[in-house]
Amino acid sequence: MEINNIWSKLTIPVRESFKRDIQEGKVPELPYYIVNQDNLKKGIKDKILQIDGDRMTTSYITAAYGNGKTNVLRYLELFFNKTYPEYNIDIIYSRADPDRIDLVVFLLKKIEDTYLDIIIEAIIKSKKNNYNYPVFAYDFQESFAEIKEYTEKLFSTENTDELKELLYLGTGRLANKRYFDRFNLSHLKDYNRREILVLLLNLISYYGKYLVFGIDEVEKISERSKIRFNHFLTSYRELIDLFGKINGHYLIIAITEGEKVQRLEETNYAVYTRVREDIISIQPISKIKDKKELIEYLNEIFKTENDIEEVLKRVDKLDSLKISENRLLIQEISKILLSESSEEFQSLQKLLSDNSLYEEYEYTYDNLIKDDAFKNIHRKFFDPLEYYLDSHNRAEFLKKQERYFLDSISNEIQYFIFNEDKDNIENEFININELLNKEKNEDIKKIIIYSPSNLELNYSGFSEIEKQLLIIDYEPKELFTLLELYRQNIDLQESLDNVISSYTKNQL
Template sequence: MSAPQLWDKISQNPSDSFIADVKEGKVPELPYFIVDQDDAKSKIKAKIDTIKDERFQTSIVTANYGNGKTNILKYLSLYYRQNENIKVLYYRADADNYDIILNLLKIVEDNYTNYIIESVKKLVDEDFDYASLANNYNDNFSAIEEYTKKLFSYNDVNEIRNVFYLGTGRLNSKRYFDKHDLRQLKDYERREILVLFLNLLSQTGRYIIFCIDEVEKIREKSKARFSHFLTSLRELIDLSNKVKGHYLILALTDGVDSNLIQSTNEPLYQRIGQHIIAISPITEKRIKKI
């Protein structure tokens, strides 16, 4: 039997609530089968198909509650669960860590610490031109030149680990930086640090699909936090052309005709508007077919 293609049904026994959910117009809780949503599936697939060739890409999936945003993200997690080169990392939005760049940096740390340490050691042994991972220190990347050189100056895994943690912020007091003769990094400089680590992953053939669900929880916590979240997302998008590969999918409960993002952050909307994917309820015609 041939392997299933993206969006094919993943073998699994459906739950008893499937028909009831469909009759109510809700997308059933079946992440191994995406009902309808051809437009969303087509747009997401197009980005994934080029994940190794394009710069960092972003999509925002919007819909009313119960219209299938989470199913799409969880389907991707199931579909790629045995893929070594593309890893789907599903998380709910963290209302207390509402800077998307720092959030992604934490996700990279949680999932790739050992891999990145081993990769740095290997690249050091190969005398790799690591400056290319940090935009050759052009523009704002000059701020992390010293850090990048220090990271690639060790071939001892414990030293590499400590410097890696200085970059992610896990080790953040001045004394840890002093130990490695480094200037203490500012949080805003971790934007370039994220680019460095993502480029390191793609250089070694590893790509991430970040799936961040329930973004509306940040807005429910605080409008100011949501505004900061959107601003940090704009800053990430502005760095996209410095990152090779990877893909961020955000899911936001919002009316398909709402202008929430535009009204909150017009500069972001100008950048992301064409990449917002609005999901509509299952149609009556589709329900009858099911």
């Protein structure tokens, strides 16, 4: 396949909410251009150029948190799905699900959700063309002999309702024996899903459509349990071993490096030996030319017309701050371009140390762990918060069940999110809109949302109330510990006031 313009700049929206997200370094909201990462770009481009070939391919992308792996997947999604659909390449972005760890079954569900009509058209098209359909199932060789009966039944009808029901038998959506009996078919085993996936992917490529599966946040499986992660990797290996029987398509696995995630070669050496040439690591932006390119791009987005060389000099001085994440670099450059105060990031550890509270905090945090206090934190959090607010005469309108309080003096709502599952964001949007309707008689001046850092909640999702909104990224366990420490130690409250205020951007 010939694609010459991948990695080119894409059209940038003019929304103010978009600019605010960029200022806060929310990298997934900047998918319009990828700065640096030449190895990554080349690796992905080479695979995509082969996507209509006779073999499926894969990449295993690793990155530290905040360095832009999600950004890359979002760029591909925007490039192929929205900007250049004529390439007939679909990016299927999804986050890994710790409860669905068989990769083959996971991909079958994605296909079932969107591509059954295309598969049906491909079946009908192949029959009209008298195509040798057994090639879709590796000519029923080896383990594919077990799906011969099923495949023959699939190609014996052109009735779309029957075809859809037969496809549901293949994907596993219909698993009861009576459905198989209806078509006089033997019951398919779970292990046969691998061959079914090959069959369906070959039909999709025969139709002329090619899929890029981008599975993000795979570390979530590892964090749940090592056994689950190893099961996921085993299914990944089994799929890789079938790549030679699949015409085209591309699978990207993206994982955040961290203390809880073992290196691939240590976790599953069999997988590592198969993908070691396909591993791509995203590095922090460090070269002068790359920083300059990023400054130029952000300068263009913000329309600030700053002197690039002068900004670059100021950015170079930030190296001593040990900004190791690309998102933090974007934050600092944005502050400089917008003439905001570019102060050193005040980590909680530094705030505690500066106020001689580090040991007390660690002691309280450890005790909370021993007492299992972080379990159901969304319920327990509001008792120490109520004490803190009452100490500052602000607790009158605290609504614990709804997770917010209304400051009647400043007419501000402060709302707390605890769930880090990104699939829950839509529910939070609904809750916040309901909350605003509930308080519509109040002249609300500002809405402050405390959102877990990993959730990366952005302003773009709140376009109607964006001007009233302030999103504060936080760690619920950290703020809970600070509030408990405040409640338990009257003698430390003055110092803790400083820490809590700084931690919450002067909102508490």
